[in-house]
Amino acid sequence: MTSFIMNNNNIHFKHDGSTSLTIFDEPSEYSHISEKGSKRLQPIEMMEFQSKIASLASIELRNLNIPTPLLKSKYEVEISVASCRNIDELPLLLLMKSIVDGLNKRILSDDADVYKCSINYHPKKQHSRHSRTEPLDWLTLKVIDLNSSRTIIAIHDLNIHLVHKKNPYILEPEDDVLPFWYGDIYLSKLWDALNKQSFTIPSSSSYQVTMKFVGAVGSKDVDNLALFFYPLIELNEYFSLTGIRSITLEKEYDSYKSHTEIQIIPLLC
Structure with missing residues (x-):
């Protein structure tokens, strides 16, 4: 068990060195890029x-x-x-x-x-x-x-022609665009701590990713919870998001404990 400091708090985490990571903190959602009610x-x-x-x-x-x-x-x-x-x-x-x-x-x-x-x-x-x-x-x-x-x-x-989620066009960007500093800093500090411990995702052409979010998550969107942590995977220099062939997300409400479990499993093709 080790930790990194965020807003004067020690955030503890554990990992197996390559495929499994658990962060003992209340799961956060990815913030929207604009204020609610903006055009x-x-x-x-x-x-x-x-x-x-x-x-x-x-x-x-x-x-x-x-x-x-x-x-x-x-x-x-x-x-x-x-x-x-x-x-x-x-x-x-x-x-x-x-x-x-x-x-x-x-x-x-x-x-x-x-x-x-x-x-x-x-x-x-x-x-x-x-x-x-x-x-x-x-x-x-x-x-x-x-x-x-x-x-x-x-x-x-x-x-059917599939269309993935894309950011909206902000009609008044000078007023409404919000930098997501908290998430960027949080993941940067977590990755630095992982990197010092030589956490490395195994090389493979394809992967399965699972994420489980436990805590006060009843009103949180499971996809936005995943979007918060997803950039962490991309920080590994030997890993490409295009290698992901399967994603499973799950959330569980718990008023007594909170953590996020992430697994990145290489697949045999």
Whole structure:
């Protein structure tokens, strides 16, 4: 067990030297780049993609006579992506966030109700007979009520152009853009402490990343919790985010203890 200092507090952590890290601190969310209420314009392509996802999920629920948005509960979102595009065009965490944001409000009353979320990428060869007008991506999406273990939404092999989460256009950037100093400094100090102990992610062409957040996280979005810590992985000079083929996120409310568990597992291909 070792520590680094942040705002005059000792933040303790432990690791196995290569693939597993636990930080004993209340999990933090990634901060938005602008003030709430500021004038922002969301990318049109992303909004159209999110609208299609919400519409298809809404049809699924209507066929089951389930009103929307869903009642407050604990939900799991499972995402599987097959694509002829390279993984560098589909950053998985941002794609996950785009899909979850698309379900927010219209399907889920609050995306903080998502307690577990996963996404997997499967490369697919493009056939010569594939129409140039057809999307190069396929999406499978499930929403599961964790309290009843019931699969509520199941969309399989949907041929759709996937669009990952992108920052909005800030119409008054001189007034609204907020530097995220806290997260940058926090991760920089943590990485320096890890680096001094020779923490090194094993070299591999592909990885599985899991993150679990424990603490007062009931009202926090699991994807924003992951976005806070995600840059830490990228700080390893031998690691590339394009190597990530699978991400699993989970949060657990606990009023007595708080920590974040991160695992980066090399995959055999």
